[in-house]
Amino acid sequence: xxxxxxxxxxxxxxxxxxxxxxxxxxxxxxxxxxxxxxxxxxxxxxxxxxxxxxxxxxxxxxxxxxxxxxxxxxxxxxxxxxxxxxxxxxxxxxxxxxxxxxxxxxxxxxxxxxxxxxxxxxxxxxxxxxxxxxxxxxxxxxxxxxxxxxxxxxxxxxxxxxxxxxxxxxxxxxxxxxxxxxxxxxxxxxxxxxxxxxxxxxxxxxxxxxxxxxxxxxxxxxxxxxxxxxxxxxxxxxxxxxxxxxxxxxxxxxxxxxxxxxxxxxxxxxxxxxxxxxxxxxxxxxxxxxxxxxxxxxxxxxxxxxxxxxxxxxxxxxxxxxxxxxxxxxxxxxxxxxxxxxxxxxxxxxxxxxxxxxxxxxxxxxxxxxxxxxxxxxxxxxxxxxxxxxxxxxxxxxxxxxxxxxxxxxxxxxxxx
Numbered sequence: 001x002x003x004x005x006x007x008x009x010x011x012x013x014x015x016x017x018x019x020x021x022x023x024x025x026x027x028x029x030x031x032x033x034x035x036x037x038x039x040x041x042x043x044x045x046x047x048x049x050x051x052x053x054x055x056x057x058x059x060x061x062x063x064x065x066x067x068x069x070x071x072x073x074x075x076x077x078x079x080x081x082x083x084x085x086x087x088x089x090x091x092x093x094x095x096x097x098x099x100x101x102x103x104x105x106x107x108x109x110x111x112x113x114x115x116x117x118x119x120x121x122x123x124x125x126x127x128x129x130x131x132x133x134x135x136x137x138x139x140x141x142x143x144x145x146x147x148x149x150x151x152x153x154x155x156x157x158x159x160x161x162x163x164x165x166x167x168x169x170x171x172x173x174x175x176x177x178x179x180x181x182x183x184x185x186x187x188x189x190x191x192x193x194x195x196x197x198x199x200x201x202x203x204x205x206x207x208x209x210x211x212x213x214x215x216x217x218x219x220x221x222x223x224x225x226x227x228x229x230x231x232x233x234x235x236x237x238x239x240x241x242x243x244x245x246x247x248x249x250x251x252x253x254x255x256x257x258x259x260x261x262x263x264x265x266x267x268x269x270x271x272x273x274x275x276x277x278x279x280x281x282x283x284x285x286x287x288x289x290x291x292x293x294x295x296x297x298x299x300x301x302x303x304x305x306x307x308x309x310x311x312x313x314x315x316x317x318x319x320x321x322x323x324x325x326x327x328x329x330x331x332x333x334x335x336x337x338x339x340x341x342x343x344x345x346x347x348x349x350x351x352x353x354x355x356x357x358x359x360x361x362x363x364x365x366x367x368x369x370x371x372x373x374x375x376x377x378x379x380x381x382x383x384x385x386x387x388x389x390x391x392x393x394x395x396x397x398x399x400x401x402x403x404x405x406x407x408x409x410x411x412x413x414x415x416x417x
Contacts, residue, residue, distance in 0.1 A: 102140070106147035109174045135169030143170060149178045157181055160208035163292060171316050181205075191306040195278040196232050199304045204297045217296050224332045224366060229273040230301060237275045248364050248393040248407040252279055255409055258388050259326065259359050266327040267353065269314065269334065270363060274302035276329060281307065285327075290314070314346060323355040332366040340375055347379055356414040360385060367392075367404040376406070385410035 113128040120126075136143050146161055155178040162173055183205055189197045201213040211217045218231045228235040241252040256263050266287040268276050277287035291298040291309045302309040312319075314333065328350050334343070354360060367373040373392075389409040394402045 099140075101144060103144040103147040105149065105151065105177065106144055106174065109147070130174065131172060132174050133169055133171040135171075136165070139165055139168050139170050142168075143174075147174060147176065149176060151177045153178055155180050157207050159205070159293070166292070166313050169315060171313060185304070188304060189306075192281065194304065194306040195281060196238060198232050199301075203304060204300045206297065209293075209295065209297065211296065220295075222295055224364075225270055225272045226296075229275065230296070232273075237273065240275050241279050246393060246395055248391055248395075248405045250361070250363065250389060250391075250407055250409065252276075252283070255327075255359065255361055255389075256283065256285075258409055258411075262357070263326045263359070265325055266329065267318075267320075267325045268329045269350075270329055270331040271298065271333060273298065274305050274307045274309070277302070277307045278305055318349050318353050320353045322352050325353050325358060326355060327359045327361060328354050329361040329363055330365070331363045334362070334365055334376075335368065335372070340379075343375070344379060347383070351383055351412065354412050356412055358412050359388070360408075360410045360412065362406060362408040362410070365406045367406055373404065373406060380408075380410065384413045384415075386413065 110130045110132070112130075115125065115127060118126070142161065142165055146158065146165060149156055155176060165171070165173060183203060185203045187200050187203065188194065189199075198214065204214075206212045211220070214230045218228045218235065221227045222229070229237055231237065241250075244251060263285055266277075266280060266285055268287050268289045270276060271289060271291045274289050274291075277289045280287045286308075288308045288310050289302055290312050291302060292311065292313060293299055299309040299311050330350070334346070350360065365376070367376075387408065388411055389407070391407045392404065393407070394404055397403050
């Protein structure tokens with residue numbers, strides 16, 4: 001039918017089960033094709049032995065031709081109705097690969113691939129289906145541009161285009177068959193020395209960014225959690241989480257003590273330049289840091305410190321199994337904006353990956369308004385978390401205005417179904 005359904009997922013391939021719905025559609029199409037062929041066979045093979053019936057035969061052939069045309073129109077109409085029904089059932093659009101200006105590589109990637117041995121007896125799958133974000137359909141022109149490249153050649157230097165697609169909900173992106181640009185990583189330090197050593201500007205990727213060196217970045221306030229955060233030697237970074245500047249600042253050792261020695265792996269939604277993960281690494285705790293390259297090479301920089309950056313937006317379902325993390329930290333980035341339901345989806349996903357009795361550290365969450373604070377507070381109370389620490393404080397911003405921040409350490413309850 002010239003289109004492929006988009007499947008939501010976090011891998012590179014997804015599998016479609018053989019359903020009663022698809023079987024019924026296949027039977028309907030098969031019946032239509034067989035009926036059409038029978039009419040056509042009758043029309044072209046029938047001959048009358050009697051000359052005086054020749055006129056009637058022509059009438060019959062004309063009638064059969066009209067019936068065949070009617071059947072073909074009905075098949076086309078049925079296909080359109082089925083496509084619309086599939087769209088209504090799935091709840092999202094599908095990419096029409098027959099449209100002009102669709103990149104050839106995108107067509108290849110999105111094609112369904114039947115399993116060579118037929119239906120798998122254990123899973124019930126019949127074909128492999130490409131996994132791309134359902135919102136990609138809304139940015140199909142950008143997606144087609146992203147998938148326009150020379151196969152087996154160098155990939156275009158278009159990470160900013162990829163990030164633009166991610167921020168528009170086109171996530172995960174399709175895989176590509178080209179070689180990504182490889183920057184020589186000369187002069188990297190071994191771990192754990194790498195945690196607090198500034199690296200050369202040359203080992204970072206600056207394409208598409210306003211700043212072209214670390215000195216430029218350190219002179220900017222990139223976000224509330226990153227003011228001079230790329231200066232590991234002379235800035236405040238090596239003091240964060242170790243020395244408190246205000247009552248909202250919790251110390252890492254104090255938070256770890258609340259975990260009764262059971263904190264081994266953590267997940268950081270705060271991002272920044274990876275300092276939280278670095279200090280936790282010094283305490284033998286492994287932390288995965290969520291990051292995007294918003295106005296700075298965050299992913300590159302975190303990796304040079306010997307830490308694990310996860311290039312992911314907060315709109316994406318976290319690619320982890322349930323109940324695996326001992327600690328999850330979030331800061332002002334938790335304010336995803338939009339309707340309250342969007343924050344609820346994020347909080348439920350955080351709760352999903354946090355193990356029972358694990359800690360949720362809300363670190364200096366900026367309360368834009370009293371309503372924002374009430375919404376978040378009510379949402380947290382719904383989860384039944386135990387409040388181990390809860391501090392609401394104020395600090396004066398650069399323009400002299402007072403801002404309200406909430407910091408908390410919460411413990412996830414054990415839930416028995």
